[in-house]
Amino acid sequence: MSLRELSYAQAIREAHAQLLAKDERVVLLGQGLWSPWYAGSSLMDLEKEFGKDRVMDTPVSENATTGMAVGAAITGLRPIVFHPRMDFMLLAVDPIVNQAANWSYLFSGKISAPVVFRATINRGGEQGAQHSQALQAMFAHIPGLKVVMPACPADAKGLMIAAVEDPNPVLYIDDRWLYDIKEPVGESPVATPIGKARIVCSGEDLTIISSSHSAWLCEQAAEKLKKLGVSVEVIDLRSVRPIDENAIVASLRKTGRLLVVDGAWKACGISAEIAAIASESAFESLKAPVRRLTLPDAPAPTSRVLEKAYYFGVDDIVKAALGFHIPRSTTTPIQAQP
Amino acid sequence: MITEPTNHVDLKEMYRQMLRIRRYEERIGDLVETKQVSTPCHLYIGQEAIAVGACAALESRDTVWGGHRSHGHYLAKGGDALSMIAEIMGKAGGCSGARGGSMHLLAKGIGVLGTVPLVAATIPLAVGAGLTAKIRGSGEVAVSFFGDGATEEGHFHESVNLAALYKLPVIFLCENNFYASHMALHERRAADNIVKSAEVHGVPGVRVDGNDVEAVFHASNAAVALARSGGGPTLVEARTYRWRGHVGPDPNYDVGVKRRDELKDWIPKDPIARARRILVERGRNEAELDSIVSDVEAEVNQAIKAASAMPEPGVEGLLDHVYAEEGV
Numbered sequence: 001m002s003l004r005e006l007s008y009a010q011a012i013r014e015a016h017a018q019l020l021a022k023d024e025r026v027v028l029l030g031q032g033l034w035s036p037w038y039a040g041s042s043l044m045d046l047e048k049e050f051g052k053d054r055v056m057d058t059p060v061s062e063n064a065t066t067g068m069a070v071g072a073a074i075t076g077l078r079p080i081v082f083h084p085r086m087d088f089m090l091l092a093v094d095p096i097v098n099q100a101a102n103w104s105y106l107f108s109g110k111i112s113a114p115v116v117f118r119a120t121i122n123r124g125g126e127q128g129a130q131h132s133q134a135l136q137a138m139f140a141h142i143p144g145l146k147v148v149m150p151a152c153p154a155d156a157k158g159l160m161i162a163a164v165e166d167p168n169p170v171l172y173i174d175d176r177w178l179y180d181i182k183e184p185v186g187e188s189p190v191a192t193p194i195g196k197a198r199i200v201c202s203g204e205d206l207t208i209i210s211s212s213h214s215a216w217l218c219e220q221a222a223e224k225l226k227k228l229g230v231s232v233e234v235i236d237l238r239s240v241r242p243i244d245e246n247a248i249v250a251s252l253r254k255t256g257r258l259l260v261v262d263g264a265w266k267a268c269g270i271s272a273e274i275a276a277i278a279s280e281s282a283f284e285s286l287k288a289p290v291r292r293l294t295l296p297d298a299p300a301p302t303s304r305v306l307e308k309a310y311y312f313g314v315d316d317i318v319k320a321a322l323g324f325h326i327p328r329s330t331t332t333p334i335q336a337q338p
Numbered sequence: 339m340i341t342e343p344t345n346h347v348d349l350k351e352m353y354r355q356m357l358r359i360r361r362y363e364e365r366i367g368d369l370v371e372t373k374q375v376s377t378p379c380h381l382y383i384g385q386e387a388i389a390v391g392a393c394a395a396l397e398s399r400d401t402v403w404g405g406h407r408s409h410g411h412y413l414a415k416g417g418d419a420l421s422m423i424a425e426i427m428g429k430a431g432g433c434s435g436a437r438g439g440s441m442h443l444l445a446k447g448i449g450v451l452g453t454v455p456l457v458a459a460t461i462p463l464a465v466g467a468g469l470t471a472k473i474r475g476s477g478e479v480a481v482s483f484f485g486d487g488a489t490e491e492g493h494f495h496e497s498v499n500l501a502a503l504y505k506l507p508v509i510f511l512c513e514n515n516f517y518a519s520h521m522a523l524h525e526r527r528a529a530d531n532i533v534k535s536a537e538v539h540g541v542p543g544v545r546v547d548g549n550d551v552e553a554v555f556h557a558s559n560a561a562v563a564l565a566r567s568g569g570g571p572t573l574v575e576a577r578t579y580r581w582r583g584h585v586g587p588d589p590n591y592d593v594g595v596k597r598r599d600e601l602k603d604w605i606p607k608d609p610i611a612r613a614r615r616i617l618v619e620r621g622r623n624e625a626e627l628d629s630i631v632s633d634v635e636a637e638v639n640q641a642i643k644a645a646s647a648m649p650e651p652g653v654e655g656l657l658d659h660v661y662a663e664e665g666v
Contacts, residue, residue, distance in 0.1 A: 027473060053473065059503065064462040064496030071466020071480075074451050075401065077473065079466075094493075098456050099463065104662035107444040107452060108435025112662030143660045167662040 003184035011153035011185050012042040012174060015160035016080070018189040020050045023078060026164060029069055030082030030118070033057040038084035039120075040179050066092035066117065070100045070169075073115035078164050086119035086173065087130045100169035101144035116163045121175045121212070121263075124307065129299035134264035136211075139171050140241040140273070146170040146194055147241040151215035153183045155238055158192025165191055175213040175263075197244035199251075203233035205326045207251040207258050208317070209274050211237040214263040221317035229328040230321060240270050248274065249282045256287035257324050261317055266294040293320040350622065352394055352551045353613040354630050356386035359410045360610055361638045362419060366409070366426060366440075367587030369642070375426055377439030380455075382410035384549075384581035387609035388513050389414035391554025392481055392574075395562045398448050401480045403464040406441045406455035406585075411483050417445035420641045429648040436651040437659075457518075458484055458491035461510070465497045468506030468571070479507040479565045481558075487518025489532050498539040498573060507565035509558065510573045513548060515580040516600075520590070536573035548576030549609040552616075579604035 006014065019026045032038025034047050034057040047055035058065045062083065069079035083089035089096075100113040123132035140147045146168055150156040156174060163170035200219050203226075210218045215236035222232040233251050237243060252258055258278050260271040271292040278290050293312055301310055363383045369375040382389070385407075393402065393414035404411040412422055417433065425432025426440045434444050441455040451467070454460060464482035471478040488494055489512060501508040512532055516523045523530060536543025542564070546557040554576055561572035581601065583590030591598045614627055 027469075056504075059496070059499060061493075061496035061500060063493040064465065064500050067459070067462025067493060067497070068466040068469055068500055071403075071460075071463030072469045072473075073466070074463065075467045075470040077466075077470050094456060094459055095462060099454065099459055102454075103452060105659050106434060106438050106442045106454070108437055109659030109662055110435070110444060111446055111451060114662075146661075167664055 003186055005182045006153050006185040007041070007180050007182045008153045008156045008174070009040045009042040009179040011157040012160060013044055013046070014185070015157040015189070016043060016046055017049065019161065019164050020046065020054060022189065023164070025076065025078040026080065027054045027056065027072065027077055028080050028082060029056040029058050029065060030084070031058060031060065032084045033082060039082065040176065042174070042179065043082070062088055062091035063094060067095035067099065069115050070095045070113050073100070073113045073169070074103065074111060078114055080116040080118055080164065083117065083119045085122050085131050086135055087133045089117065089119050090135070096139070096145070096169070096171070097142050101142045103144075104168065105144055112167050113169050114167045115169050116160070116172055117169065118172045118174065121173060123300060124177065124311070126302040126304060126307065128302040132300035136173055136240050136264060137269040140270060144168065145241060146239060147173065148194055148239045149173045149212040150238065151178070151198075151212050151236045153181060153185045155192050155198065157185055158190060159194065159238065161189050162191035162194050166194060170194070173212065177213045178216060181216065192238065194239050195242040195244055196238065197247035198236040198238055199247070200234035200236050201232065203231035203255065205231045205255055205257065206233070206321055206324060207248075207255045208232055208234045208261055208321065209237060209248060209258065210234065210261040211240060211270070212263060214261045217312075217314050218261050218317055220314045221321065224314065224318050225321050228318075228322070230326055232321065243273065243277065245277055245281060248277055252278055252282035252285045256285050257326065258286070258290045259293065259320055259324070260290065261293045261320070264295060265297050266292060267297050269294060288324055291320055291323060293317060347394065347552055347555050349552060349613060349617055349620075352390050352555070353610065353617060353627070354634065355390040355414055356551060356610045356613060357630060358634050358637070359386045359389065359413050361634050362413065362423070363409060365638055365642055367582065369427070370586055374646070377426060377428065377441070378585045379426065379440045380407040380585050381582045381587060382407055384604065384608070385513055385515060385578045386410055387551035387554050387613075388511065388548045388576045388578060389483070391551040392483070392509070392511055392558040394555050395558040396479070396481065399478050401449040401451055401464070401467045401478065402483060403451070403460035403467070403480065404443075404453035404483045405457065405460060405485065405488070407485070408443055408453035408483070409440070411453065412443045412445060412450050415445065415450050416448045417443065417450050419637070420644055421445070423641050423645040424648050427645050427648075428650060429645060430651040431648045458488035458494050460484070461488065461494050461497045464508055465501050465506060468501055468508040469504065471507050472504065477566055479509065479562050481509045481511055483511050483513060485518060486512060486514040486516065486523055486532060487526070488512070489535065490518070490526060495535065495539070498535060498541060498571065501571040502539045502541045505568060505570035508571040509561045509565060510571060511558070512573065512575045514575055514577045517580055517584065519584040533573065533575040541571050541573060543573040543575070545575045545577065548578030549607045549612065551609055551613055581605070
C-alpha cells in the first residue's frame with residue numbers, strides 16, 4: 001500500500017470520494033456541502049466530481065434532512081448526513097436516536113438503517129456555547145448506535161469507510177482542530193475496524209485513554225513526559241461506542257495507573273465510563289485512584305481569555321500525569337533517547 | 339394483497355379490505371378488553387377507507403410509512419394478518435419478532451418497512467424512500483400516512499419542502515380525524531386548513547372525503563401517477579373521524595368537546611356501510627356481500643386462534659439484534 005501525506009481534512013475528502021466512486025448507493029447530504037465555510041477542505045468540490053444529485057447541499061432542516069437520510073438508508077442507499085456544527089445536530093435527535101438506532105432491534109434484525117451521521121466539533125475562535133459542543137457521550141449512551149471519533153488522518157479516512165460499510169447507523173465525529181494535521185495515509189480505501197482502540201505509544205507507568213483531538217494532545221504530552229522520566233501508554237479509543245474494553249484492561253494490567261483525557265464535559269461523560277470500566281474490570285491492577293482531565297462542566301465561553309482557560313492543552317495533560325507522583329523508574333531514561 | 343388495480347377501481351375488493359380491517363380492529367379491541375393483549379393498540383375503526391383507497395392505487399414495490407395507528411395501513415398494503423396479530427399478542431412469530439407490538443409493524447417484502455409511534459417521525463423517512471427511488475430511477479413511490487396532529491410538527495413542513503424541492507415521489511396523506519390524542523383540532527389550530535400547507539410549499543394539495551373509499555382511491559391514484567412520472571409530491575388531506583379513543587377500544591366520550599354528538603354525525607358516514615350501499619345500488623346482491631362478511635369473519639377467527647396458539651419468545655434472545663449483522 002502506498003502512502004502519501006494527507007491532512008486530516010484531505011483524508012476525510014478522500015474517503016468520501018472513494019466511497020462515492022466505488023459504491024453507487026453512497027450519497028452525501030447536509031448543510032454546507034457546496035461551501036468551504038462549513039466543511040473546510042474535507043468535502044471540497046465533491047459536487048463537481050460526483051454531481052449535485054449525489055452531493056446535496058440541503059435546506060436548513062436538520063430534522064427532516066437527517067430523517068430523509070435514515071429513510072434512504074432503510075430503503076437501500078448508504079447516505080452520509082453532514083452536520084457541520086455538532087450543536088445543530090441536536091435538532092435531528094429524533095431520527096438518530098428514536099429511529100435509526102432502534103430500527104434493527106425493533107424489527108428483530110430483519111431490517112436496519114445503515115446511515116452515517118457526520119458531526120463536526122468546531123470549537124474555538126470565540127464561537128461560544130452553540131458552536132463548540134463535543135456531545136459524544138449523549139450519543140454513546142444509545143444502544144444501536146455506533147460512535148467513532150478519529151484522532152489522526154489515517155483513521156479519519158479508515159473510520160469513514162468503516163462507518164459507511166457498517167450495516168448499522170454510525171455517528172462519525174471529526175474535529176476542526178485536527179484538520180491541518182498531516183501524516184502518511186494509505187491510498188486504497190481500507191476500513192479501520194470500529195471498536196478496536198489504537199495504541200498511540202506504549203509505556204509502562206501510566207495509561208492515558210483519550211480520543212479525537214485530545215488523543216493528539218496526549219501523544220505530545222507523552223513525549224514530554226518521557227523526557228521527564230515517565231513512561232506513558234496512550235490509547236486512542238477511536239470509537240466511544242463500542243469501547244474497546246480489552247485494550248483498556250490490558251494496558252491497566254501493565255501500568256496500574258489511569259488518566260482519562262476527554263475534550264468534553266466530565267459529568268456523565270465518556271471519562272466516567274472509562275473510569276467505571278477500570279473499576280469493574282481492572283480494580284486489582286490499580287495502584288492509584290483514576291484521574292480525569294476534561295473540560296469544565298460549563299458551556300464554552302467566547303472571549304479568547306476565557307477560551308484559553310476553558311480548553312486544556314498539552315501542558316495540562318503533563319501536569320495531570322505528574323499528579324500521580326509516579327516514582328521514576330530505574331529503567332526509564334530521564335532524557336528521551338533519539 | 340392488492341397489486342395492480344392502479345387504473346381502475348374495484349369497489350367490491352375495497353369493501354372486502356375495509357371490512358377485514360374493521361373486523362380485525364374490533365377483535366383486537368376485544369382482546370384488549372379481555373387482557374389478552376396489553377400492548378397499546380390505537381384502533382383504525384372509522385378510517386378504513388383511507389388506507390384501503392390509497393393502497394389500492396399502489397403496487398407491491400411501493401412503500402407505505404405509518405405511525406401508532408397503522409394496523410389498517412399494514413393490512414391494506416398486503417401485510418400478513420396472522421403475523422400482525424401474533425405481534426400484537428407478543429408472540430415470537432410476530433412480524434417484528436415480539437419487539438414491536440401494535441405500534442411497530444414490519445412487512446418487508448411488500449413495502450411496510452417499519453411503522454413507529456413517534457408522531458410525524460416517519461414523514462421524513464418516507465421522503466428518504468422517495469430519494470432512494472429518485473436516485474435509482476426505480477419508479478417506486480412512497481406514501482406517508484400521518485394524522486392531523488403530525489402536521490403540527492416542524493418536520494412535517496420540512497419534509498414537504500424537501501420533497502417539493504427535489505421533486506420526490508412521495509404522497510403525504512394526512513388522515514384528519516379531528517383529534518390528536520384527546521385534543522380536538524380547533525384546540526390545536528387556529529384554522530382548519532391543513533391542506534393549505536401544500537400551497538405554501540408549492541405542491542398540489544387536495545382535500546378529500548376520507549370516508550369515501552373511491553374518492554380516496556382517485557385522489558391517491560392521481561397523486562401516485564404524478565409522483566411516478568417525476569412530477570413530485572402531493573399533499574392529500576382525507577377528512578374522517580376516529581370512532582374509538584386515542585388508544586384502546588373505548589370511544590372516549592369523556593374526551594374532547596362533544597365526541598358523543600360528533601359520533602352520532604359520523605357513524606352514518608361509515609365508509610364500509612357506504613361502500614356496501616353503493617355496491618347494492620350498482621347491482622351487487624346482498625348474498626354476495628354477505629358471503630364476503632362471513633369469509634372475513636372466518637379469516638379473522640382463524641388468525642386469532644392460530645396466533646393465540648403460537649409460542650412466546652424465549653428470553654435468551656433478549657439482547658439479539660441491538661446491532662444489525664452484515665447482509666440485512
